[in-house]
Amino acid sequence: MEPFRTLTALAAPLDRANVDTDQIIPKQFLKRIERTGYGDFLFFDWRRNAAGDPDPAFVLNDPRYKGAQILIAGKNFACGSSREHAAWALNDFGFRAVIAPTFADIFFSNAGKNGIVLARLTEEQVAQLLHNAKTLPNYQLTVSLEDQTVTDSFGFNATFEVDPFRKFCLIEGLDDIGLTLRHEATLDTFEAKHDQAGWLKAKAS
Amino acid sequence: MSTESKTLFEKVWQQHVVVEPQGEPTLLYIDLQLLHEVTSPQAFEGLRVAGRKVRRSDRCIATVDHNVPTTIAGRLHIIDQIAATQIATLRQNCAEFGVEFYDVNSHEQGIVHVIGPELGITKPGMTIVCGDSHTSTHGALGALAFGIGTSEVEHVLATQTLPQSKPKTFRIAVEGELPRGVTAKDIILAIIGQIGTDGATGCVVEYAGSAIRALSMEGRMTVCNMSIEAGARAGMIAPDAITFAYLKGRRFSPAGDAWDQAVTEWSKLPTDPGAKFDRELIIDAATLVPYVSWGTSPGMVAPITSSVPDPAAAPNEQERKGLERALEYMGLTAGTPLEDVSIDRVFIGSCTNGRLEDLRAAARIASGYKVSTHVSAMVVPGSQAVKAQAESEGLDRVFREAGFDWREPGCSMCLGMNPDILAPGERCASTSNRNFEGRQGRGGRTHLVSPEMAAAAAIAGHFVDIRNWEVKA
Numbered sequence: 001m002e003p004f005r006t007l008t009a010l011a012a013p014l015d016r017a018n019v020d021t022d023q024i025i026p027k028q029f030l031k032r033i034e035r036t037g038y039g040d041f042l043f044f045d046w047r048r049n050a051a052g053d054p055d056p057a058f059v060l061n062d063p064r065y066k067g068a069q070i071l072i073a074g075k076n077f078a079c080g081s082s083r084e085h086a087a088w089a090l091n092d093f094g095f096r097a098v099i100a101p102t103f104a105d106i107f108f109s110n111a112g113k114n115g116i117v118l119a120r121l122t123e124e125q126v127a128q129l130l131h132n133a134k135t136l137p138n139y140q141l142t143v144s145l146e147d148q149t150v151t152d153s154f155g156f157n158a159t160f161e162v163d164p165f166r167k168f169c170l171i172e173g174l175d176d177i178g179l180t181l182r183h184e185a186t187l188d189t190f191e192a193k194h195d196q197a198g199w200l201k202a203k204a205s
Numbered sequence: 206m207s208t209e210s211k212t213l214f215e216k217v218w219q220q221h222v223v224v225e226p227q228g229e230p231t232l233l234y235i236d237l238q239l240l241h242e243v244t245s246p247q248a249f250e251g252l253r254v255a256g257r258k259v260r261r262s263d264r265c266i267a268t269v270d271h272n273v274p275t276t277i278a279g280r281l282h283i284i285d286q287i288a289a290t291q292i293a294t295l296r297q298n299c300a301e302f303g304v305e306f307y308d309v310n311s312h313e314q315g316i317v318h319v320i321g322p323e324l325g326i327t328k329p330g331m332t333i334v335c336g337d338s339h340t341s342t343h344g345a346l347g348a349l350a351f352g353i354g355t356s357e358v359e360h361v362l363a364t365q366t367l368p369q370s371k372p373k374t375f376r377i378a379v380e381g382e383l384p385r386g387v388t389a390k391d392i393i394l395a396i397i398g399q400i401g402t403d404g405a406t407g408c409v410v411e412y413a414g415s416a417i418r419a420l421s422m423e424g425r426m427t428v429c430n431m432s433i434e435a436g437a438r439a440g441m442i443a444p445d446a447i448t449f450a451y452l453k454g455r456r457f458s459p460a461g462d463a464w465d466q467a468v469t470e471w472s473k474l475p476t477d478p479g480a481k482f483d484r485e486l487i488i489d490a491a492t493l494v495p496y497v498s499w500g501t502s503p504g505m506v507a508p509i510t511s512s513v514p515d516p517a518a519a520p521n522e523q524e525r526k527g528l529e530r531a532l533e534y535m536g537l538t539a540g541t542p543l544e545d546v547s548i549d550r551v552f553i554g555s556c557t558n559g560r561l562e563d564l565r566a567a568a569r570i571a572s573g574y575k576v577s578t579h580v581s582a583m584v585v586p587g588s589q590a591v592k593a594q595a596e597s598e599g600l601d602r603v604f605r606e607a608g609f610d611w612r613e614p615g616c617s618m619c620l621g622m623n624p625d626i627l628a629p630g631e632r633c634a635s636t637s638n639r640n641f642e643g644r645q646g647r648g649g650r651t652h653l654v655s656p657e658m659a660a661a662a663a664i665a666g667h668f669v670d671i672r673n674w675e676v677k678a
């Protein structure tokens with residue numbers, strides 16, 4: 001996982017609430033067995049019309065937002081299916097940070113595992129950023145994980161909360177399994193005792 | 206109240222805490238992981254690359270459900286090569302890592318969330334995960350069960366644990382008696398309609414109250430299944446006599462002395478009197494009616510007796526735009542009575558409503574009638590066991606005679622990863638759980654309803670109020 005400290009980049013406005021993971025990465029692309037190569041399919045049904053041609057009305061097809069690495073979206077972003085493919089697709093497309101008023105729980109951990117920083121700002125702050133990204137040419141934002149801030153060069157300055165441990169993992173780009181295995185001895189002891197509880201066995205026979 | 210009073214969730218959580226490292230999430234032990242073909246290949250690949258093993262293959266089971274075709278011919282030869290590869294990959298991975306696997310033609314195959322309880326693998330007090338958001342279904346038996354992403358699937362395979370921050374608790378009590386024609390599906394649609402699709406984000410919901418207690422195990426699973434549609438991390442229902450009766454004698458249930466001991470332990474799980482929840486909501490069952498979703502999010506639901514809502518009435522600009530967009534996608538005009546909305550397709554199945562009781566309820570409505578000439582309707586049992594039992598009761602005959610298609614088990618048109626999809630513009634009455642844009646096929650229009658409402662709509666050709674239905678059976 002790529003470490004994340006501070007990112008200054010072009011921001012794209014996706015002015016919709018309740019964007020679900022079925023939209024972020026439609027099911028027809030979930031049949032692949034790889035972890036990479038999902039970027040082309042990000043928001044596929046919105047980016048392309050039924051004939052497969054780019055829909056000029058969709059924001060990510062607007063040349064102004066080409067190369068954007070920060071996505072600004074409405075509340076409850078990435079609700080629905082648990083598919084981590086949504087995080088893979090966002091990452092593969094180039095997004096390293098998403099700003100929204102709220103995120104769905106499962107996506108929150110999926111994003112973390114893929115080095116994507118999620119910044120929860122208030123509805124008003126997000127509305128301001130959406131407005132700026134729509135109206136100001138080449139609108140750049142700076143997301144600093146170290147300072148837990150989102151800033152622009154016009155004086156916008158907002159702070160966001162992040163769990164200290166998640167922050168540490170994102171900054172260091174750490175492998176979670178490795179971190180858990182620090183507790184292997186405790187786990188072994190716990191498990192031996194836990195296995196005595198017959199009523200918690202998956203397969204009793 | 207004493208500080209000893211604990212909720213069902215807290216009891217299960219506490220029994221699974223491996224370690225609580227300072228400044229880090231709790232490391233939670235996972236009793237069971239369910240695996241399927243779509244969200245597991247990258248996890249097994251990750252293990253392989255890192256040279257890791259599956260820590261406890263006895264705490265995993267795998268099956269195929271999302272991609273499998275639902276016709277016998279389609280299953281013998283899966284035309285979609287990418288889907289076939291995904292299924293073959295799971296088969297290989299299970300063989301390599303020693304995981305019990307229920308393959309396409311096994312008697313145990315079915316939707317993971319249907320087969321877990323059915324085999325008695327899902328049990329009260331367990332922690333259960335699966336790379337699928339509807340894992341919340343298993344909470345109906347008093348387990349803490351939640352959906353996870355593929356990196357987490359890998360984490361559980363390697364360590365049988367997950368780092369988790371403790372969620373908040375939310376008690377939703379449905380009190381009173383359900384009116385006739387109102388089902389478990391209507392309870393959960395009403396809840397989501399009321400609290401919104403992010404109404405329970407960050408929470409584990411415990412469903413309680415006399416109306417929930419009165420539900421069968423199947424009905425409880427329907428309610429817990431859609432917890433995720435309200436944003437909840439998980440849904441749970443306290444185990445009771447109904448739970449124990451359901452589990453007794455199932456293949457992986459304890460037997461003999463072990464059964465008695467299990468029941469003793471499980472009986473300690475229900476929330477103690479006076480235990481505190483972070484949030485509470487009480488719903489009067491008598492106010493509930495049959496619902497139909499009209500939009501592109503499970504929160505967009507309305508009573509069958511009402512009309513398509515008017516975006517002009519929205520409280521703000523963003524919501525108005527959202528409503529307009531949903532109505533445009535759904536091809537609906539504000540003010541149209543929901544009973545006047547005609548449909549093209551009907552799908553009865555999924556992990557929400559693809560269990561035996563659901564099929565019985567739908568068959569009771571369909572019996573003696575014919576599917577409308579302009580509707581194509583299919584019934585997809587949730588598992589091989591459901592299918593076999595339904596056939597032994599003659600339900601397949603009732604459906605076939607009425608003009609329904611009777612299929613092989615799988616997720617099918619719940620998400621249309623297999624050949625069962627809606628054509629653009631087609632309108633479907635569906636017993637599944639998600640009405641997102643394109644969920645059942647690009648441009649397809651999904652309306653979420655109960656199995657009874659779906660069966661009646663198939664026959665009438667449009668939505669009808671099930672409370673006025675004349676049952677012929």
Ligand code: SF4
Pocket residue numbers: 270271316317318337339555556557615616619620637638
């Ligand atoms: S039936 Fe639908 S919701 Fe349930 S597991 Fe399958 S695809 Fe997911």
